Amino acid sequence: MNSLTEKQFLRLAGAVLLISAVWIAISAGLPGGTANPGIPAPQAGFQAPDFTLNTLDGSTITLSELHGQAVLVNVWASWCIPCRTEMPAMQAIYDQYASQGFTILAVNATSQDSASDAADFVNEYGFTFPILMDVDGAVSRLYQVSALPSSFFILPNGQIEEVVFGGPMAEALLRTRVERLLQGEE
């Protein structure tokens, strides 16, 4: 640095700052500067990919029909210890916030689990939120689930607010995220 004279240094610094300012202005006009919520992808800032699954009790639920509600999509399996550990906290949060427009879709990765084991676990704890059965693994593939549990916090407008891979999620984490969803924070 000392090999430059002060005049050369000032010219260089000025040129760098000017070029940077021009690039900032050019960048403002470039397309795709921010995540496009119109594109479905299992990532924060994108539209949550839509799916339809049967529940454990035989009814059918489509994610897009829950538009206007804050949704937690939680992919789990009965053999997965962290999944089992976080479910009671999920139930506590569901009990507290369901009346405010929050719901949980607990998607059982049935292709990696057994439907009867899943049902036994749900009955043992008496979970009241919908348990969806991903029999052929389509939703796990759609959401690129590489670890269980995987949780997708979805805003009332259908946009994914946050993705949490792994667990168990602490009750405080669930509570702060659900409150943010209900406030519509991005």
Add this chain to the structure above:
Amino acid sequence: MFPYLNLFGAAIAVSPLVILVAIWLGAALAERTSDRHGIPSETLYNLIFIALLAFILGGRLSYAAQYPSAFIADPVSLVSRNLGLFDPVGGAAIGLVAAAIYGQRKQLALWPTLDALTPALAVLLTAIPLANLASGEAFGAPSSLPWAIELWGQSRHPVQIYEALAAGLILWWLWPGRAKSQDPAGTNFLLFVAANAFSRLFFEGLRGSSALTVLNLRAAQLAAWVILAAALYGLLYLRRKSKTALRTRSI
């Protein structure tokens, strides 16, 4: 994108693992070369350790302070392993304060200490884009270039790879021992800051996940421009100060 490694039945998050390895490598490199800046390696190790510890504890406490009701309802969450219960900005502020207090107690000179820490920071900034690549975050804008990668439903600039390469280049440029001995203390650190601010400013323009401000301007670019200007001014200040000192000495 490979957010998780499945090892022996356990899912291990790649992104924090990359950051942890980078901290370890960076700290080891900084310790090996700290003597050149007149900072004992043990003191530098303690400084890094205290700053990290304060960052981790401070980040959790700062988060809890923002959402007290959630932690009052479930106090055990204070010691949860969930990375989501963390405020990185608050943690960084507390980490900096802790490092400053330790540095003052040990009477560490500011500029040589920052120079000594530069290798650790440079390794860390090389690893952050790789961690983002693993998790799929900080992704690029849509692109039809031949080297574009398929991510989140579109072909995109592999901006995390661009950023990692640029940070690697900066690390190589400022590799310990490469700096000229006549450069005043602090030059290496400010060059590092200026180069990384310029790199961030440039590659932010190719990101697809930028936070936008007025007139569609990208917030990170504006912040990087201010940091770049401050670093360049700092370099000018150090040059003038060192020349004045030389002149005084020769008189």
